[in-house]
Structure formats: C-alpha cells, structure tokens
Amino acid sequence: MSPTHTRIHRTRVRFLMACLTALACLGTPLIAHSATAEEIGLEIAREARALEKGFGNFKARQTMVLRNKQGQESVRQLRFRVIEIEGDGDRSMFVFDEPRDVQGTALLIHAHAEEDDDQWLYLPALKRVKRISSSNRSGSFMGSEFAYEDMGSQEVEKFTWKYLHDEPCEELTCTVSERIPTDRKSGYSRQLIWRDKDHLRPRKVEYYDRKEELLKTLTIANYQQFLDRYWYSGEMMMENHQTGKSSILKWSDYEFGTDLEPRDFLKTGLRRIR
Amino acid sequence: MPRRAALRRALYGASWILVTACAAEASAGELDLSGYINLESRGYPQSAAYADQPGNIGGIVLEPELYFQSDAGWSFTLTPFLRYDSADSNRSHTDIREACFLVYGDAGDGEWELRLGVDRVFWGVAESNHLVDIINQTDLVDHPNEEVKLGQLMAHATWAGEWGAAELFVLPHQRKRTFPGRGDRLRSSILIDQDHPSWESSAEQWNTDLAARYSRSFGIFDVGVSLFDGTSREPVFQPRLDPRDGSLSLTPHYGQIRQWGLDAQATSEAWLWKLEAIYRTGARNLLGQKEDYAGFVAGGEYTLYSFSGSNTDLGLLGEWNYDQRGERATNTYQDDLFFGTRLAFNDVQDTAVTAGVLKDMNHSSGALVVEFNRRISDQWSTSAEIFALFDVDEKDARFYPVRRDSFIEWILTYNF
Numbered sequence: 001m002s003p004t005h006t007r008i009h010r011t012r013v014r015f016l017m018a019c020l021t022a023l024a025c026l027g028t029p030l031i032a033h034s035a036t037a038e039e040i041g042l043e044i045a046r047e048a049r050a051l052e053k054g055f056g057n058f059k060a061r062q063t064m065v066l067r068n069k070q071g072q073e074s075v076r077q078l079r080f081r082v083i084e085i086e087g088d089g090d091r092s093m094f095v096f097d098e099p100r101d102v103q104g105t106a107l108l109i110h111a112h113a114e115e116d117d118d119q120w121l122y123l124p125a126l127k128r129v130k131r132i133s134s135s136n137r138s139g140s141f142m143g144s145e146f147a148y149e150d151m152g153s154q155e156v157e158k159f160t161w162k163y164l165h166d167e168p169c170e171e172l173t174c175t176v177s178e179r180i181p182t183d184r185k186s187g188y189s190r191q192l193i194w195r196d197k198d199h200l201r202p203r204k205v206e207y208y209d210r211k212e213e214l215l216k217t218l219t220i221a222n223y224q225q226f227l228d229r230y231w232y233s234g235e236m237m238m239e240n241h242q243t244g245k246s247s248i249l250k251w252s253d254y255e256f257g258t259d260l261e262p263r264d265f266l267k268t269g270l271r272r273i274r
Numbered sequence: 275m276p277r278r279a280a281l282r283r284a285l286y287g288a289s290w291i292l293v294t295a296c297a298a299e300a301s302a303g304e305l306d307l308s309g310y311i312n313l314e315s316r317g318y319p320q321s322a323a324y325a326d327q328p329g330n331i332g333g334i335v336l337e338p339e340l341y342f343q344s345d346a347g348w349s350f351t352l353t354p355f356l357r358y359d360s361a362d363s364n365r366s367h368t369d370i371r372e373a374c375f376l377v378y379g380d381a382g383d384g385e386w387e388l389r390l391g392v393d394r395v396f397w398g399v400a401e402s403n404h405l406v407d408i409i410n411q412t413d414l415v416d417h418p419n420e421e422v423k424l425g426q427l428m429a430h431a432t433w434a435g436e437w438g439a440a441e442l443f444v445l446p447h448q449r450k451r452t453f454p455g456r457g458d459r460l461r462s463s464i465l466i467d468q469d470h471p472s473w474e475s476s477a478e479q480w481n482t483d484l485a486a487r488y489s490r491s492f493g494i495f496d497v498g499v500s501l502f503d504g505t506s507r508e509p510v511f512q513p514r515l516d517p518r519d520g521s522l523s524l525t526p527h528y529g530q531i532r533q534w535g536l537d538a539q540a541t542s543e544a545w546l547w548k549l550e551a552i553y554r555t556g557a558r559n560l561l562g563q564k565e566d567y568a569g570f571v572a573g574g575e576y577t578l579y580s581f582s583g584s585n586t587d588l589g590l591l592g593e594w595n596y597d598q599r600g601e602r603a604t605n606t607y608q609d610d611l612f613f614g615t616r617l618a619f620n621d622v623q624d625t626a627v628t629a630g631v632l633k634d635m636n637h638s639s640g641a642l643v644v645e646f647n648r649r650i651s652d653q654w655s656t657s658a659e660i661f662a663l664f665d666v667d668e669k670d671a672r673f674y675p676v677r678r679d680s681f682i683e684w685i686l687t688y689n690f
Contacts, residue, residue, distance in 0.1 A: 100689035103308060133544050133577060136579045143622040
C-alpha cells in the first residue's frame with residue numbers, strides 16, 4: 001500500500017465520518033450515496049490495516065505474565081519474528097525460552113488471508129517437526145487469557161464491521177466500532193474496538209462470548225513509533241471478567257529492518273532453533 | 275574390534291577437544307548450557323517371569339546440552355546422556371546423543387545446511403509406530419516404546435526452498451541396538467548376547483550407509499519420500515551356544531538392507547490424516563530367511579477443541595499397523611490396531627493426559643499406555659506412565675516373554 005493510497009483512504013474515512021455526523025445532527029433521512037455505519041466501520045478497519053502494512057519484518061521479545069484469581073503469577077518468555085510476504089499473509093515464528101521445560105519449542109505460522117493458516121510445531125526433545133491444525137482459533141495461547149485468534153494479525157476480511165460512535169479515551173478521542181468474526185470457529189459473538197483518531201491505533205477491545213456476555217477486555221498501552229511510521233505497543237493486558245484471571249503481554253527489544261528473508265521461515269529452519 | 279573401539283574413542287575425544295577449544299574461545303561467540311535431570315521410579319507389580327529380574331527400580335538421568343554459537347556463523351552442540359539404574363542392569367549406560375557442527379547459508383531464494391558429527395534425525399508422522407524413521411538406532415533399554423534413540427555419526431547436507439527440502443546423509447558407522455540384560459525386566463526369555471553381534475557387511479559396523487530424503491509442503495499436505503541403503507538398525511537373532519558353559523543365547527545380526535519410505539499428512543481443519551509406508555529389501559524375517567516386504571501405518575486424528583465449553587482439547591486417534599510378512603514379521607506391528615486419546619487441559623501447568631491401546635489382530639495380546647504430564651514450576655515438571663500388557667497369548671513370541679512386565683513409572687524432572 002503506497003503512502004498516497006493511505007492518504008486517500010484517510011481522506012475518505014474523514015469524509016464519511018463527517019457525513020455521518022452531519023446527518024445525525026440534521027436528522028435528515030439517509031440519501032442514496034451516504035455511507036452506512038457498516039461502510040464506515042469497514043473503511044476505518046481498512047485504513048488502520050493500510051497504516052500497518054509495509055513494515056517489512058521485525059524481531060521482538062515477549063514476556064507474558066499470567067495471573068490467576070488469587071494473584072499468583074507465572075511467567076513465559078518468547079522470541080517473536082515476522083516477515084511480510086508479497087501477495088500472501090505474514091510468516092511468523094514464536095520461540096519459547098521459558099518455562100524451561102518447553103525451551104526450544106517453536107511455532108511457525110504461514111498466514112493466509114483466505115484459507116486456513118499453515119502451522120508447524122517443533123518439538124526439540126524428539127527433533128520432530130509436526131504440522132498442526134490451525135482450526136483451534138478459540139483455544140488458549142500457552143495457558144494465557146489470550147486466544148490464538150487474539151494473537152494473529154487481525155485481517156479486515158475476517159470480520160464484518162460497524163461503526164458505532166466516537167468518544168474520549170484518556171487524553172485522546174477514540175472511534176468505536178463493532179466487529180463480528182466471520183469464522184464460525186471463533187470463540188466470540190462480537191467485539192468492540194476502540195481506536196484513537198490520531199493514528200487509528202487499537203486502544204481497547206471488548207470480547208463477547210458466544211452467549212453474548214462480556215468475556216474479556218484487552219487494554220493496549222505504551223505505543224512507540226518505529227521507522228517514523230509504524231506504531232507498536234509495549235504492553236497488552238487481557239482481563240477475563242468471567243474467571244478473574246489476567247495476562248499481561250509485554251513487548252520489548254523491537255528490531256525493524258533486520259536481514260530476515262522469507263527463507264528464514266522455512267520448515268527446515270525450525271531444526272536450528274535455539 | 276579394539277582398533278575400531280579406539281577409533282570411536284578417538285572421534286569422541288576429538289569432539290571433546292574441539293568443544294573445549296570452543297569454550298576457551300567463548301569470547302568469539304556465545305556458550306549456552308541447558309538440559310534436564312530426571313529422578314525416576316518404576317514399579318513392576320507382578321512377580322518376575324525370570325530369575326534375577328527386579329521388582330522396583332530407581333534411576334537418575336542427566337542430559338545436559340552445551341551449545342556454542344560462534345560469531346563466524348557456525349555452531350556446535352554437545353549432548354551427553356547418562357543413565358544410572360539402581361538394579362544390576364543394562365539400563366545404566368552413557369551415550370553421546372549429539373556432538374555436531376552446524377553451518378548454513380543462503381542458496382538462491384532458499385538455504386543450505388551442513389551438519390557434521392553425532393546427531394539425531396526424526397522422520398515420520400504417525401504416533402503408534404515410527405515406521406519410516408531409520409537414521410538413528412533405538413536405545414531399547416531406555417524405554418520399550420522404541421522412541422529413544424542413540425546418537426548417530428553422520429554428514430547431513432540439506433538444500434531447502436519454497437520447492438521443498440532435499441537431504442543427503444552419509445552414515446559411516448552403525449550403532450548396536452541396546453537390549454535389556456539378565457537383571458532387567460522387559461527382556462526376551464533367551465538372553466541377547468550383545469558382545470557377539472555379527473554383520474552382513476565385511477566392514478561390520480563401519481559400512482558406509484547412505485540415505486536421502488525429499489520433503490515438501492503444499493496446501494494441506496506435508497509429504498516426504500526417503501531412501502536408506504545400508505546396515506539395518508533392526509537386527510535378527512541367531513542362537514549361540516557358549517563354548518565354555520554350553521548356555522544358549524541370541525546374538526544380533528545386522529543385515530544390509532534398502533528401504534524406500536513415504537510419509538504423508540493431510541491437515542484439514544481439526545482432522546489430521548496420516549500415512550507412513552515402507553518397502554524393504556534384503557531383510558531377514560523371523561525364520562531367518564531373506565524376504566522383501568512392504569508395511570504401513572495409516573490413520574487419523576481428530577481434535578475437539580475447547581471440549582464441551584471447557585478450555586480442554588480432546589484428541590481422538592486411530593491407526594492401523596500392517597506388515598506384509600504377517601507372523602514372519604520381526605516387529606510387534608504385523609497387524610495391529612491402535613486407538614488413543616489426548617487430553618490437553620491448556621492450563622498454566624500444561625497438564626496433559628494421553629492414553630493409547632495397541633491391539634494385536636491375530637493374537638489376543640494388547641498393550642495399554644497412559645501418560646500424564648504436568649509442570650510444577652518454571653524449572654520443575656513431573657510425569658507418570660502406566661505401561662500394561664493384557665491377555666498375552668502364549669503363542670505370541672513377541673509379547674509372551676514380557677507378559678509379567680507391566681509397570682508404573684513416576685518421573686520428576688528438573689529443567690535448566
């Protein structure tokens with residue numbers, strides 16, 4: 001996505017939002033070419049996605065702190081790397097460092113926009129590379145409150161969107177949209193997502209379970225800008241309202257513009273993981 | 275033989291010197307130590323079938339891994355293995371699981387990789403039997419499931435890209451399979467004499483074996499084809515009378531074989547469909563005759579994710595093992611069905627339970643294996659296993675000698 005294209009997107013979103021606000025104020029019936037809340041929601045999602053595209057590749061460290069209802073904590077250490085692939089989904093790899101019994105275990109993901117993702121798990125004790133199913137969308141990632149579907153890239157096509165309203169969020173203004181997962185394997189009936197209007201960065205997500213009850217809230221903080229353009233958060237906190245458990249995912253040591261190539265995400269490379 | 279033993283010692287010695295040299299030069303790279311220590315306790319509830327067999331055993335296992343990554347791009351891994359067993363048994367043993375140099379680089383859009391030294395390699399997809407897997411020798415004294423392998427000396431070259439991966443193996447030395455001895459459970463009725471093995475090759479253990487494999491993934495499929503040409507890892511047995519005391523034993527004989535292998539998996543939503551097949555020539559059957567044969571293991575695995583609203587995943591597995599030789603087969607999988615379940619609780623402790631039954635279709639015999647795994651803390655974890663043989667048929671030459679050797683095992687692991 002070129003910067004020009006991104007600018008056009010942004011202009012269109014602002015125009016659409018202005019239309020909607022104007023219409024709401026005037027109380028006039030919708031005319032033929034005016035945007036529906038669904039169109040605005042989709043447009044915001046597309047623009048946010050466009051702003052994320054083009055980062056190339058990066059490496060980062062993840063620390064996950066799992067906290068149960070009694071406040072007992074358990075820590076996971078992971079290394080993460082990802083590369084954008086022309087005309088296909090991203091390729092990414094998680095390498096587990098702690099706890100020590102799973103150290104050296106690695107998960108390789110070749111994401112696809114349309115079909116299911118391809119996933120391979122490397123088990124160092126057996127020297128075995130195992131192709132695993134990616135249909136476990138709603139399952140817990142490493143025993144945390146993050147589900148697999150919360151961890152992957154949030155493709156626009158995987159939801160139907162609806163713009164709701166704008167509201168203040170801390171010192172910024174946020175646009176609030178509802179998104180409904182199109183995948184029937186998703187664990188959610190719907191989600192509400194807050195993005196700040198400055199850079200369309202996600203600030204908060206509420207997840208509603210299949211019974212339409214509030215399940216989790218994700219709060220995203222400590223944004224930093226990389227390559228003068230891309231915003232990445234330093235801390236994501238997922239609270240489960242039904243179990244009282246929470247997980248904090250801290251990102252650190254971001255490295256952009258590394259020498260990573262698509263060949264560093266081949267199945268054979270899993271055997272070299274340390 | 276002493277000369278070859280000396281050669282092997284020299285080879286391992288050289289590896290030690292190299293790693294020491296690397297350690298001395300740690301400033302030119304990074305040195306990392308990891309591994310585990312196991313405290314193990316195994317109980318055999320039934321009285322032994324043969325004299326000198328123990329009732330309960332305890333053991334300690336140490337498997338440290340020393341990894342050196344040089345700034346120049348190469349790395350070296352050293353993984354010794356030590357097991358001490360409380361019984362007077364063949365289970366107490368040491369091995370070098372890995373002592374391997376690794377270099378790799380770019381090759382067009384793909385990559386190349388070269389490994390030199392002692393290493394472990396796994397091929398295959400099935401759960402009940404690793405039919406295609408042939409590079410490493412089985413460390414049978416360690417566990418009857420044949421999943422524990424001895425280190426193998428090799429040169430292993432890989433070229434890989436979007437088109438798949440081609441691998442070539444040169445294997446200059448063959449390892450002898452380890453067997454339970456007089457003071458061990460899970461042994462044959464006639465003892466296996468590991469001091470008098472024989473080989474078909476005049477080079478004996480030092481025959482140069484070759485292997486190749488091509489594998490690739492496309493869409494839902496992961497497929498590998500392989501060829502192995504050399505010394506069989508699986509021995510046949512010849513009776514031997516001890517000239518001194520006239521006692522009878524079985525000596526392992528390792529023939530020259532060629533094996534074509536196919537392993538394939540289709541991964542479609544929550545289903546995994548698996549096939550491993552081999553065609554082996556030059557091997558001897560249970561009667562000691564040369565007989566070419568085909569064998570396969572085929573099956574599927576279905577997982578119910580977040581089973582009945584919980585966090586737990588329930589996996590259901592079924593596999594059919596078949597060997598064309600039937601009763602003349604040299605393994606336990608001549609016509610056997612396997613059913614299993616896998617429960618993953620997806621909790622902070624990664625609690626998991628797996629259970630499987632292997633049932634012989636031609637005899638009444640069956641085996642049940644139940645495993646339990648749970649993390650205790652960041653460094654401690656525990657596991658337990660029940661291995662039970664049931665309805666063992668007197669005519670079943672494979673299971674009958676071990677019919678009283680069902681066991682319960684508990685392991686405490688310290689990971690570092």
